[in-house]
Amino acid sequence: MNTSAKSLDIDPIPLEATAASGGLFHTLSNAMIITRREVRDSFRDWRIIGPIVILTFLFPFLAQFVAARFATYLEGFGAQIIGERTIPFLLMIVGFFPISISLVIALETFVGEKERRSLEPLLSTPLSNTELYIGKTLAAMLPPLISSYGGMAVYLLSLLTGDLAWRPQLWLVVQIILITTVQALVMVTGAVVVSSQATSTRAANLLASFIIIPMALIIQGESAIMFLAPDAESPTGIGALWAIIGGMLIVVILLLRVGNSIFNREELLGRTLDTINLKAMLRHILQSIRAVDEQGTPARSLLDWYRRGVTLSVTRLRLALPITLVIFLAAFIGGVLIGQLPSWQMDLPRGLPIRSVAGDIQFYTGMVFGESNPVLAIAWQNGRILLGATILAVFTFGSGALILTPPVYVILGYVFAQLINAGYDPSFMLPAVLTHGIIEIPVIVLATAAALRLGAVVTRLPSGLTLGGAWTQALGDTIKIGIGIIVPGLILAAAVEAYITPQVVRLMLGG
Amino acid sequence: MIEAHELSKLYDDFLAVDRVNLDVPAGTVLALLGPNGAGKTTTVRMLTSILAPSAGSARVAGYDVVKYPEKVRASVGVLPEQHGLYERMKAVEYLDFFGRVYRLSAIERKQRSLNLMERFGLTFALGKKLGEYSKGMKQKLALVRAMLHDPPVLLLDEPTSAMDPQSAKLVRDAIIELQRDQRTFLITTHNLSEAQSLANRIAIIRHGRIIANGSFSELARRFVGEQIMELRVRGILNGFAGDLAHAFAGKLNIGDSGDDWVQYSVAEPNETNPQVIRHAVGSGVDVVSLAPISRTLEDIYLQVVKEDEAQGGAAREHLR
Numbered sequence: 001m002n003t004s005a006k007s008l009d010i011d012p013i014p015l016e017a018t019a020a021s022g023g024l025f026h027t028l029s030n031a032m033i034i035t036r037r038e039v040r041d042s043f044r045d046w047r048i049i050g051p052i053v054i055l056t057f058l059f060p061f062l063a064q065f066v067a068a069r070f071a072t073y074l075e076g077f078g079a080q081i082i083g084e085r086t087i088p089f090l091l092m093i094v095g096f097f098p099i100s101i102s103l104v105i106a107l108e109t110f111v112g113e114k115e116r117r118s119l120e121p122l123l124s125t126p127l128s129n130t131e132l133y134i135g136k137t138l139a140a141m142l143p144p145l146i147s148s149y150g151g152m153a154v155y156l157l158s159l160l161t162g163d164l165a166w167r168p169q170l171w172l173v174v175q176i177i178l179i180t181t182v183q184a185l186v187m188v189t190g191a192v193v194v195s196s197q198a199t200s201t202r203a204a205n206l207l208a209s210f211i212i213i214p215m216a217l218i219i220q221g222e223s224a225i226m227f228l229a230p231d232a233e234s235p236t237g238i239g240a241l242w243a244i245i246g247g248m249l250i251v252v253i254l255l256l257r258v259g260n261s262i263f264n265r266e267e268l269l270g271r272t273l274d275t276i277n278l279k280a281m282l283r284h285i286l287q288s289i290r291a292v293d294e295q296g297t298p299a300r301s302l303l304d305w306y307r308r309g310v311t312l313s314v315t316r317l318r319l320a321l322p323i324t325l326v327i328f329l330a331a332f333i334g335g336v337l338i339g340q341l342p343s344w345q346m347d348l349p350r351g352l353p354i355r356s357v358a359g360d361i362q363f364y365t366g367m368v369f370g371e372s373n374p375v376l377a378i379a380w381q382n383g384r385i386l387l388g389a390t391i392l393a394v395f396t397f398g399s400g401a402l403i404l405t406p407p408v409y410v411i412l413g414y415v416f417a418q419l420i421n422a423g424y425d426p427s428f429m430l431p432a433v434l435t436h437g438i439i440e441i442p443v444i445v446l447a448t449a450a451a452l453r454l455g456a457v458v459t460r461l462p463s464g465l466t467l468g469g470a471w472t473q474a475l476g477d478t479i480k481i482g483i484g485i486i487v488p489g490l491i492l493a494a495a496v497e498a499y500i501t502p503q504v505v506r507l508m509l510g511g
Numbered sequence: 512m513i514e515a516h517e518l519s520k521l522y523d524d525f526l527a528v529d530r531v532n533l534d535v536p537a538g539t540v541l542a543l544l545g546p547n548g549a550g551k552t553t554t555v556r557m558l559t560s561i562l563a564p565s566a567g568s569a570r571v572a573g574y575d576v577v578k579y580p581e582k583v584r585a586s587v588g589v590l591p592e593q594h595g596l597y598e599r600m601k602a603v604e605y606l607d608f609f610g611r612v613y614r615l616s617a618i619e620r621k622q623r624s625l626n627l628m629e630r631f632g633l634t635f636a637l638g639k640k641l642g643e644y645s646k647g648m649k650q651k652l653a654l655v656r657a658m659l660h661d662p663p664v665l666l667l668d669e670p671t672s673a674m675d676p677q678s679a680k681l682v683r684d685a686i687i688e689l690q691r692d693q694r695t696f697l698i699t700t701h702n703l704s705e706a707q708s709l710a711n712r713i714a715i716i717r718h719g720r721i722i723a724n725g726s727f728s729e730l731a732r733r734f735v736g737e738q739i740m741e742l743r744v745r746g747i748l749n750g751f752a753g754d755l756a757h758a759f760a761g762k763l764n765i766g767d768s769g770d771d772w773v774q775y776s777v778a779e780p781n782e783t784n785p786q787v788i789r790h791a792v793g794s795g796v797d798v799v800s801l802a803p804i805s806r807t808l809e810d811i812y813l814q815v816v817k818e819d820e821a822q823g824g825a826a827r828e829h830l831r
Contacts, residue, residue, distance in 0.1 A: 030612070033608070033611045033612055037597075117591070117592075117595045118595035118597055120592075121591060122612075124561060124587070124589035124591070125584055125613065126612070269562065284523075
């Protein structure tokens with residue numbers, strides 16, 4: 001061993017050369033440094049390379065052999081169609097098996113590195129969080145995806161050179177390649193989210209069932225579609241598969257956002273234990289409910305809480321509110337447009353006196369919501385939809401909130417269009433809707449926006465907040481808005497709808 | 512080079528770092544000492560822009576750790592608690608990878624890797640897989656990685672742990688050499704003798720708070736009192752201790768004594784000690800030696816922790 005005190009004999013490097021300078025090319029170039037290393041490392045692990053080689057070069061031949069035997073066997077029973085539909089199904093399976101490894105690689109790449117403590121030197125470099133995230137995501141995806149494409153190519157080649165007369169539809173093959181790609185993306189992006197919340201491979205493997213189970217169900221659904229879809233032979237591909245590809249792409253985008261948002265140094269190194277501190281969590285939620293400013297100062301009085309606290313929470317919806325409004329408006333316009341489609345038009349009786357309908361409005365309200373306590377019934381009707389939307393939003397990164405509430409506006413737009421089509425003046429709807437709607441609609445918009453933020457906050461963490469911190473703050477805000485505005489607003493709107501709206505309608509239209 | 516002002520880190524309801532103030536100029540080695548869980552690693556991670564401070568501010572190599580995290584990380588070389596090497600890679604590939612990450616040119620990557628590997632006696636292992644490295648070799652390679660981009664600031668956690676004495680000396684020599692070249696070091700260690708030999712400044716952190724900060728002599732004076740000298744003579748002292756106390760009243764205080772030795776504490780040793788020797792010789796005492804009783808960083812550290820405990824450190828721990 002050399003023990004002499006040699007000079008370090010190294011030239012100083014200008015700092016700017018080592019610091020990141022931004023830009024898409026720069027980001028990708030830095031990300032690729034990570035990807036290259038990780039891919040090379042993966043290919044050195046026989047536990048990864050072994051299955052990849054088998055699934056790329058051996059399994060497709062086995063699948064082709066099975067498909068050929070199966071088709072011939074079924075032909076004898078006159079069930080040729082089942083045999084033929086097995087062929088694209090097996091193509092999908094040949095593609096899926098290698099990408100299932102991407103989940104393992106992703107969990108290994110993120111949590112494995114965290115567990116081996118080799119992440120910290122990497123996090124101490126000038127690479128940005130996004131560069132690290134892209135680099136590692138690509139590294140987890142590329143080897144299995146290349147193997148998957150390779151396997152499918154081998155399978156298709158063996159089909160083309162084999163005895164079977166069946167030839168795949170071009171668009172069906174494209175669909176299967178796209179499905180394989182988005183499935184790999186879903187698994188890897190999901191694994192990143194799982195990994196960032198786990199400190200050990202064991203914990204990550206347990207959490208991975210949140211990815212494996214839905215993915216298994218999707219594969220089963222896709223298999224059933226490939227066998228049973230009426231448009232299975234369509235030259236433009238199977239419609240339901242296009243819908244699945246589109247849906248999964250949305251999931252990928254959401255997961256990418258969540259991943260990029262929570263794949264940060266703070267989350268990765270700040271978290272040391274997989275334990276839940278319920279007491280601290282509850283305290284944070286309560287603090288957030290009582291807070292009147294960003295520092296978390298508790299309200300001095302109920303008036304102070306309303307004046308500053310609730311306002312603060314509503315202010316935090318500045319991004320969710322316009323999105324909700326645009327979606328609601330789009331839902332209403334969509335309803336009107338659907339109502340214009342000939343196949344969707346209703347055959348309403350024409351020339352009925354509106355006055356007679358106006359006279360019956362209180363009767364119908366009582367019939368639908370009950371005579372005894374219509375206020376609570378109406379408030380509960382709206383409240384449960386908003387509660388459902390809020391719960392659904394939590395599990396769907398906020399998108400659930402925008403699925404459950406806008407249908408009302410689609411129906412409203414649709415009815416509006418039908419009335420115009422039948423030759424009625426739709427302005428008579430205004431007193432029936434707006435009298436209580438002037439309270440109810442803003443309350444629903446606010447509640448939907450709060451639910452949207454609650455679910456979506458994990459996709460875009462506020463600066464300086466961790467995932468847990470951001471979510472408990474959003475939950476506190478949602479509860480605050482719920483108690484302060486939504487519940488009283490819904491009750492008030494219901495009272496107006498039950499007792500004042502019918503009077504206003506009768507007054508304005510007679511009857 | 513490293514400035515921290517009221518730097519704090521709060522995890523949920525746990526205050527890991529509590530209003531830490533540091534000022535480490537260029538060419539300084541700061542030893543950050545403290546028990547396990549005191550907040551050393553969290554402080555270092557905030558200074559590396561890995562963790563965001565909950566409050567306070569810090570600048571490293573002139574860059575704010577919150578505003579310019581990438582520039583801060585480009586300016587520091589970090590040796591974390593765990594070396595964190597990729598065991599399936601060869602050293603040459605490993606250093607090439609980090610060189611790329613730091614945007615070094617191909618020539619720079621090669622030259623600097625070779626020079627540093629040679630400096631730490633690892634040239635023979637360049638082509639070896641890191642999984643085959645011994646613990647000490649891994650630690651040295653992790654140091655090479657931290658120094659690869661020639662950072663002006665180095666944050667090293669237990670830099671010589673797991674190393675044999677020869678390798679540890681190599682590392683210490685490298686630190687001293689780089690310090691002369693105006694590099695700034697922040698070293699966290701439990702090896703107090705190493706900290707004493709390397710550091711110009713020492714900070715002791717406990718329960719997230721800096722409870723002592725200064726040079727060795729400043730801390731020694733503050734926490735373990737004045738310099739204690741021991742005078743050894745040939746023969747028997749025969750009341751010389753009393754004579755000394757009388758002659759130098761106000762300048763020194765007599766401590767323990769034996770037949771042929773006496774200890775005294777002195778505020779101004781440079782001025783008083785020559786006078787003491789002259790007085791002894793003048794009194795016919797044959798002086799064998801006059802030497803300071805060595806005070807180690809360990810004495811200071813234990814005293815600092817003891818005083819902090821007495822002042823309610825435990826209560827603070829409870830409150831955190």
